[in-house]
Amino acid sequence: LQREDVAGAGVTVRSGGTDVHLVLVDLRDAEIDGKQAEDLLHEIHITVNRNAVPNDPRPPMVTSGLRIGTPALATRGFGDDEFAEVADIIALxxxxxADVEALRSRVAALTGAFPLYPELQQ
Structure with missing residues (x-):
């Protein structure tokens, strides 16, 4: 997940960089809060957590941030291209x-290409 990939959506990376497995993004400059973002991403089958950012003006159950973890994607075998696709999907x-159906289809294409348990595929 690259900082520049999500900047166009009014998202600022607060975790000090994107070279670690957790990314904290600041949505204070976006048109969406942490709860709305979490719910919307859940709708397209991307799991994130709303998370407070430093000096967050919003209440704890709403928040102005998102925490995005990458270990599950790496476990599935995602490479640079797939991480860039995920960042693009999140930014859009x-x-x-946002076109929820189109984004959900893009997520389905990624997860279909990298199944969690390929040995269980028929």
Missing amino acids: ALLPG
Whole structure:
């Protein structure tokens, strides 16, 4: 997940960089809060957690941030191209008027190409 991939959606990476397995993004400059973002991303089958950012002006159950973890993606075998695709999907989802069905289809294509348990595939 690259900092520049999500910047266009009004998202600022607060975790000091994108070279670690957890990314904290600040949504204070976005048109969406942490709860809305968490719910929307859940709708397209991307799991994140709303998370407070330093000096967060929003209440704890709403928040102005998101915590995005990458270990599950790495476990599935995602490489640079797939991480860039995930970042693009997240960035588009955070913009007003996101096409939920199209984004859900992109997520399905990724997860279909990298199944959790390939040995159980028929």
